[in-house]
Amino acid sequence: MQWSRLLSRRRLGTQAQPQVSSLRTDFQRDFDRIVFSSAFRRMQDKTQVFPLSRVDYIRTRLTHSLEASSIGRSLGTLVGEQVIRRHGLERFEASDFGDICAAACLAHDIGNPPFGHSGEDAIRHWARTADYGRRRVEVLRGSEQEDFLAFEGNAQGFRILTRLQNPDNPGGLQLTCATLAAFSKYPRESFLGGGRYPGVSARKHGFVAEDRELFADVAEAVGLLRRDPLRAIWYRHPLAFLVEAADDISYRVIDIEDGFRLGYLKLDEVLELYTSALPAADDWERRLRHMGDAKGKVEFLRAKVINAAVGQVVACFMDNEQAMLDGRFDQSLLEQLPARHSLGRLIDVAKERIYNAPEVVGIQTAGFQVIGELLESFSQVLDDLAEHGAGANARSRMTVNLISDQFIGPGGVPSGNTYTRLLRLSDYVAGMTDSYAVSLYKKITGISLPGG
Incomplete structure (x- = not known):
């Protein structure tokens, strides 16, 4: 891999040429686009370690991401100084390395579902064991199935940055390929056909089947080395380390x-x-x-x-x-x-x-129930509407109004493809804040009623 290509300023989803010079570089613009995104703001009510904490001092996903970004900027800038000297990179500044790392760190947890890592476990648990969820996921094959059985917040983050945030734009936020590649700690799809690849970057997947071509575009732009000609798996961008x-x-x-x-x-x-x-x-x-x-x-x-x-x-x-x-x-x-x-x-x-303190475990356990019930209920509703249209039962026609149109389908009509419907639903649930997930769970289960 070559640094001149690894630091590509090309933006995903647009043919516009990178700006040659500006008071704000392309990588600084990446940082700003993430900061002003609604997905980033939602992290203020997403668990870092302590779910639904009433102590203001305790860190959330938002404050953790800001602190990680500060550390990442320092690491990138210090490394950039030495890399530029070593390779004679005249077109780049040390701050470019720092800005890429800062932006990637800022977004590194943006795809995490409610209740932190236990939220990821809850989605996997639903796909493997829930009565309805398991039956729906079982009909899928390859990476489409594994996307749910091994649900991964890192892959969800790539979706948010490149597709879900600003969905009318090709490439979503249209970040530079350098920042997206540095963000991608796990540059591989979820199903590798039984192949086993050593190394930390192959432990998880970093994009879902629907986003395979988007990541391939990023990898080509920055010149990542492919690990297998038949599978979507690459070596990491160095700044991802x-x-x-x-x-x-x-x-x-x-x-x-x-x-x-x-x-x-x-x-x-x-x-x-x-x-x-x-x-x-x-x-x-x-x-x-x-x-x-x-x-x-x-x-x-x-x-x-x-x-x-x-x-x-x-x-x-x-x-x-x-x-x-x-x-x-x-x-x-x-x-x-x-x-x-x-x-x-x-x-x-x-x-x-800390992580296994009773207060922490108790709320995380409840999170399994909350996330599992939301997925189980809404998946039945969307399937009913996809299969029967206007003939769907009254409960489905009413409950679907609780789902944002973006996560149903064009014109508010669920896709006829099972994978697409499940993917839109996981997008919806994973994007919720802790408090919103609990509130919606209470509504659909009748635990909390207006005036009750």
Whole structure:
């Protein structure tokens, strides 16, 4: 792969030529388009770790994405400086690398359904075990079936950026191909015909069957290397490794801080976890002794750990840069760092003490019921209308009014294709906020009635 092509400014869905020079570069425009999208705003009411939290301080998907974007900008800019020197890229600035990573990080969770990762599990569970859902998904084949059995928020994010947001535009938000490729941590379709491919980028899928050609267009524009001539699977864009690292640093380090603020971890435990990830030759110990506020100590060390991790990631990236360009490196950068064991402890403690806290698990379990019921009920309604039209039963003709027209079909008529109907429905449910999903569930089940 070649950097001059990997940094393509071509926008998906338009033939307009990239602007040669501007006070706002094409990659900065990508960032702005994501910020002003309704899908991005909805993340303020989507779970990061703590569903439906009443504590304003606790991070949502929105604040997590902003923090990851800040880390991604730093990583990209620092890497960009060295890549430009190494390859003599005169047409690019280090800030271009930073802006691409910042935009991709900003959108990295935009496809997550309600209730965080448990929401993804809930959609998969519905497709595999629900009475009606399982029967409908069983008639599908290949990637069309696997898109639901292995529902993936990353693939849903690609749909939002390239199709669902601004649906009247070819290419959706019409982001640059460089940003879309850096966003795509898993450049493969969901079904690979039994083939097994090593490496972190092949663990999940990054686009659904309907979007295969859209991603192929992105891959061609930036020159990604194809891994199999018969299957839709490519090697990662090198900057996708930085996007992944920014996300990993953000949630590993910051979830510990949130756990402390909610009382799941004591101050001494947090200080020990953070300081173990810091280099000894630093002035943090002296500064820490002069701080009396517990909250301030945690915030100070959190910033120091992030800064130390950023430096190590940049060094690791540059050590493996040529291997990435050749398709020979396909591992998580954080797993290669000198501080990998101490950073690994952060996630281990979070899993044990935070992610499995009774309050968290209780609401996530309820999320299975909410998402499963919405999918089960609405799939029956759409099937009834697709098969019987005006002759559909009264319940279906009434309930369909709860679904936005965009997710039904042209003219409010469901598609005659089962895959398309299910895909539109999963688009609708996955796009909901936590609160809206709960509210709609109460309505269709009769739990909450006006004036009741």
